[in-house]
Amino acid sequence: MSANNIILIGPMGSGKSTIGQLLAQRLNRDFVDSDHYIEAKTGVDIPRIFDIEGEEGFRVRETKALKELTERNNLVLATGGGSVTREENRKMIRAAGFIIFLDTSVNQQLERLKHDKKRPLLQTENPRERLEALLSERKPIYLELADLRIPTDRKFARKVANEIIPQLPEYLMNS
Ligand code: S3P
Secondary structure (H helix, E strand, C coil): CCCCCCEEECCCCCCHHHHHHHHHHHHCCEEEEEEHHHHHHHCCCCHHHHHHHHHHHHHHHHHHHHHHHCCCCCEEEEEECCHHCCHHHHHHHHHHEEEEEEEEEEHHHHHHCCCCCCHHCCCCCHHHHHHHHHHHHHHHHHHCCCCCECCCCCCCHHHHHHHHHHHHHHHHCCC
């Protein structure tokens, strides 16, 4: 049987968690956020993992989490913004279900993340420059993976969820 998860991809601040929870409620599915899953398994938060193990250590944990989560079914899964950078992750994500890219500008990301202290990659002198660099590297990958692309700028999460639902393929509605 082919997997029928709904997988949200996109950069930090694109709304994967909030929109994912709304979709899960509406579709009567379980919701999992891969960062929260990693934190629950590790017992410490993401900034602490980066402090102790560096980004590379975090990426190893992220791949392990994706392996476990993509074996499940009927989930709405919010992935971390950088999860698509590893080919082995992309393979798992592709095989796991229907992929939605939440397309968000750097301006919008900055607006949503201006008070954020939980994203280690943004604890830098120039968060705009960092977000631009990450997006120019990752956006082609998000686009390549996506079954559906939804622009999210200046939209409330509920509006985005309402836009997504009618565009989901039939087989996802009946599971
Ligand atoms: C990261 C995004 C974060 C989290 C970590 C690294 C990234 O997830 O996995 O801080 O590389 O873009 P969100 O996209 O949920 O913020």
